Amino acid sequence: MTKDDVAGGDRNHHSPADDVETYMREGPGKRFIEPRILFLLSRGPAHGYELLGRMDEVPMPGPVPDTGAVYRRLREMEKGGLLISAWDERDSGPRRRVYSITAQGGRRLAAWVEAMRRRMQTLQSFLDLYEEKRS
Amino acid sequence: MTKDDVAGGDRNHHSPADDVETYMREGPGKRFIEPRILFLLSRGPAHGYELLGRMDEVPMPGPVPDTGAVYRRLREMEKGGLLISAWDERDSGPRRRVYSITAQGGRRLAAWVEAMRRRMQTLQSFLDLYEEKRS
DNA sequence: AATATATATATGTCAAATACATATATCATA
DNA sequence: TATGATATATGTATTTGACATATATATATT
Numbered sequence: 558m559t560k561d562d563v564a565g566g567d568r569n570h571h572s573p574a575d576d577v578e579t580y581m582r583e584g585p586g587k588r589f590i591e592p593r594i595l596f597l598l599s600r601g602p603a604h605g606y607e608l609l610g611r612m613d614e615v616p617m618p619g620p621v622p623d624t625g626a627v628y629r630r631l632r633e634m635e636k637g638g639l640l641i642s643a644w645d646e647r648d649s650g651p652r653r654r655v656y657s658i659t660a661q662g663g664r665r666l667a668a669w670v671e672a673m674r675r676r677m678q679t680l681q682s683f684l685d686l687y688e689e690k691r692s
Numbered sequence: 693m694t695k696d697d698v699a700g701g702d703r704n705h706h707s708p709a710d711d712v713e714t715y716m717r718e719g720p721g722k723r724f725i726e727p728r729i730l731f732l733l734s735r736g737p738a739h740g741y742e743l744l745g746r747m748d749e750v751p752m753p754g755p756v757p758d759t760g761a762v763y764r765r766l767r768e769m770e771k772g773g774l775l776i777s778a779w780d781e782r783d784s785g786p787r788r789r790v791y792s793i794t795a796q797g798g799r800r801l802a803a804w805v806e807a808m809r810r811r812m813q814t815l816q817s818f819l820d821l822y823e824e825k826r827s
Numbered sequence: 828a829a830t831a832t833a834t835a836t837a838t839g840t841c842a843a844a845t846a847c848a849t850a851t852a853t854c855a856t857a
Numbered sequence: 858t859a860t861g862a863t864a865t866a867t868g869t870a871t872t873t874g875a876c877a878t879a880t881a882t883a884t885a886t887t
Binding site for chain 3: 622625629651652
Binding site: 739740741742744759760763764767785786787788789 | 834835836837838
């Protein structure tokens, strides 16, 4: 059930499903949560809620990820050795789990960056091929 | 269960999960099957098996999609009005369902192309931001 | 003649990622 | 006292596609 299978008519003109935004997104599937988190934490430790509010600082395809997905991913990344966390000591306010990136997390970020470079090249090749055809 | 949670040790040196290939892929999730099919069919009608063999002609992130995924996607795309198919008439060989792209499919391809352009720009912004930090 | 391989299309099943909804608790302000 | 911001977390449903398997035709090899 996609948003454009309202069926009937509508077969001749521009349909809502042709909207570019629909194809900018990956989902469901990768929303690039991991590289977003790694990038933000490479600039210094932060807790989940802060990261959540700063997700839009990282230029990545697709909308910013969901709250639950981010917290869950943070735990998984810690389990995988990419991050470490500690409860902060504050005498007031709800407790926060502060995350830091590990050396392994740094290498993972480097891998993501290289992947993004290659991805750009791939997309450029696709666009070249597409233009070539119609020039 | 990812291929790098073999656990124990291995925390200090380059782990197999840092391999760039792992992050070039989208999966599970979009394998860009739709734009691949649309692009190939924009050059002329073809049947599923042929498209399958020519998937690698389209530069797209990630590995070429699975057989079953392609056939299933072809049917869905036809149902959505992006393609039309007809059984070819051959006196020999297994029967083939030959697909052609529709006008709507052409518009969808255009949307994908524009999405790819924007995606490239987004990735460039990410890389710029990353370099900026470390220069 | 029997077997294997290429061509060709299709379905069954499972796991991964994550959106959406909800639950919990602290603290400040109206 | 109620509302909203801060802060973390879990329950559940959906989507996508890999992997495996099933079916059939035709050709090449033994």
